[in-house]
Amino acid sequence: MKITKIEPMFIAIPFEHGAPKPMLGTGSTRGTMDSVYVRVETDQGLVGWGESFGFACCPVTHYIIEKLVAPMAVGRDCDDIGALMFDLHKRLQNMGRNSPVIFALSGLDIALWDIAGKAKGLPVHTLLGSTGKKKTIEAYASLLRLETAEHVHNVCETVLKRGYKHVKLHERAVETTAAARKTLGEKYPLMLDTNCTWTPAQALEMAKKLEPYDLTWLEEPLFPPDDYAALAALRAATSIPIAAGENLGNILDVRRIVEAGAVDIVQPDPIKMGGVTECWKALEYARKKGVQAEPHTPWYGPGLAAGLHLIGAMPGECLVEYYFADLAASPLGEMAIPKNGRLQVPDGPGLGISVDEKIVAKYRVA
């Protein structure tokens, strides 16, 4: 089977999350959930969908798919996804091994797994060797940054009403973390993600102040995120488990962060580190090393579906990350919206999703 067309689509969908919109690192307000969908056609009439990481501040992902990846991949045989992707990674290696080029390849890889499953009439999780026992997966409500104790309290109350049993904050202060713990009580697991914000000294000081709040993990406390030695030193100095990995670009990065002793929980992302192919290698590596893995999946499209298949195929228990926000429209329909805090593992052929192309067209940005 040959690839005949690869089309990137930049999507920006408005959302509400029960509080003021958070600020982006660029200084502007985040008003939409953005991503790059990748639609792939083959000469056998099969269509596959993938997703590549690409915020509005990162239009370069779309450009790379259109100008670099598509010209290289259209016309190529896609029956052996591993061989094709290896060749593309090799040809593009001088553009960066952890970069928008890898985001672009991730979307193509996910679409090819969707096509492979459709060709065989099997879900991706079965292609990965799943026993099919996991029908649904517990989602954790990953809250956007809320900034004040009042907003944290209000959103946590809504989260509990919707049936979630695990909550992650994107805060950077003790007061807002304390507010979440107070609202949730002792019973509900609470995680804190700072998105790479502190120096090692600041992180140690903050970790000590955060220890009383019984955090399940502290995620990406340090900038730069690839200072694995500093992260390992922090991990040794605090009782809070350390999580990181969404900014890893490839399987060798995953090995480096684990071998450095930097993480208790590793978080590879299928739309950032090479799609289903590379993310599955990372999950298998973590399993063999006895390191807990929690794939990074706060997406609403094919990237979320890829995450559900990967987690569905993992032998151990694992949560799925879900950004706690209500989109103006869901491109995957109801399957991408947790029910009572759980998401279904799709069981149709390929990714088992139906992409609503009318919604995609409505929210597509030129």
Ligand SMILES: [Mg+2]
């Ligand atoms: Mg994170």
